[in-house]
Amino acid sequence: xxGVTQTPRYLIKTRGQQVxxxxxxxxxxxxxxxxxxxxxxGLQFLFEYFSETQRNKGNFPxxxxxxxxxxxxxxxxxxxxxxGDSALYLCASSxxxxxxxxxxxxxxxxxTVV
Amino acid sequence: xxxxxxxxSHVSVSExxxxxxxxxxxxxxxxxxxxxxxxxxxxLQLLLKYTTGATLVKGIxxxxxxxxxxxxxxxxxxxxxxxxxAAEYFCAVSDRIFGNEKLTFGTGTRLTIIP
Numbered sequence: 619x620x621g622v623t624q625t626p627r628y629l630i631k632t633r634g635q636q637v638x639x640x641x642x643x644x645x646x647x648x649x650x651x652x653x654x655x656x657x658x659x660g661l662q663f664l665f666e667y668f669s670e671t672q673r674n675k676g677n678f679p680x681x682x683x684x685x686x687x688x689x690x691x692x693x694x695x696x697x698x699x700x701x702g703d704s705a706l707y708l709c710a711s712s713x714x715x716x717x718x719x720x721x722x723x724x725x726x727x728x729x730t731v732v
Numbered sequence: 733x734x735x736x737x738x739x740x741s742h743v744s745v746s747e748x749x750x751x752x753x754x755x756x757x758x759x760x761x762x763x764x765x766x767x768x769x770x771x772x773x774x775x776l777q778l779l780l781k782y783t784t785g786a787t788l789v790k791g792i793x794x795x796x797x798x799x800x801x802x803x804x805x806x807x808x809x810x811x812x813x814x815x816x817x818a819a820e821y822f823c824a825v826s827d828r829i830f831g832n833e834k835l836t837f838g839t840g841t842r843l844t845i846i847p
Contacts, residue, residue: 622775651834661822661837674834708775721835723768723775 620645622711622724630730636697639727643690643711649673650692651721652684655706664707667692668714696729704731734759734825738838746846751810753841755797755823758804765806766824766835767797776822782806793817818845 623642631637643650651674652664663676667686684694690711696703706728710721739754757763764783768776780791787799793816797808806823823838 653835653837660839661824661835663834663836666834676834710776720778720781723777725773725775 622709622722624707624709624724624727626727627725628728628730630732631699632732633699633701635699636695637699637729638693638695639707639709639729641692641694641709641711641724643692643709644722647711647713647722648690649712649714649721650686650690651710651712652692652694653708653710654678655708655726656702656704661708664694699731701731703729705729734763734827734836736823736825736836736838738821738823738841740841741839742842742844744844744846745813747815748812751795751808751813751817751843753808753821753823753843755806755808755838756804757806757823757825759825759827761827762801764826765797765799766826767791767795767806767808768822768824768837770820770822770840772819779808779821813843813845815845815847818843 625640649668651666653661655661666674670686681697686692706726708726710723712721713719735758737756766781767779770776779795780789782789782799790796795810820840820842822840824835
């Protein structure tokens, strides 16, 4: 069974640009969550999608957005990039988004904003 | 609001020695509790979780943790450290509210194993 796949693994962008990151969950999983990991702030919850609906959102500005497709694949978008957006972005999938079931993480996309 | 405190951002132990990583949580409702491990340039892997039932939870790679409600703690232990245990460890908490199961992570503990 394939794991959670995040693409691309590495990305370099310039301030002011926008970026789209992709996450393909484990087959059959309907919930996808996104987290930002930085040395200063640690791991912070961005948002969670379940069956194409955003079910939960963290405390991030509106520049951070996401969506989920009918096949459960998810994308997150960051517009007007700032230097502080440099981070490892992790996606996690679970079967129904209930943490009584395990959440599986991808390897992440490392975004560097210059 | 939930929060997690991991005492000690860096812990070093000798190979074969006891590993003890500390985690205290704050939650307004009985929480779900988790320990994750992260190896360099990798995502997070679940070591173990407490949701309900037995308070001593056994996980992968010989790790275990005990949920102590009175102490609001969920410390991670392993009787004998291996070199392969060197990694960063994160404790996390989640409310037991369906549809709001986001994870709140601690700041992590980097474990170094001394040969």
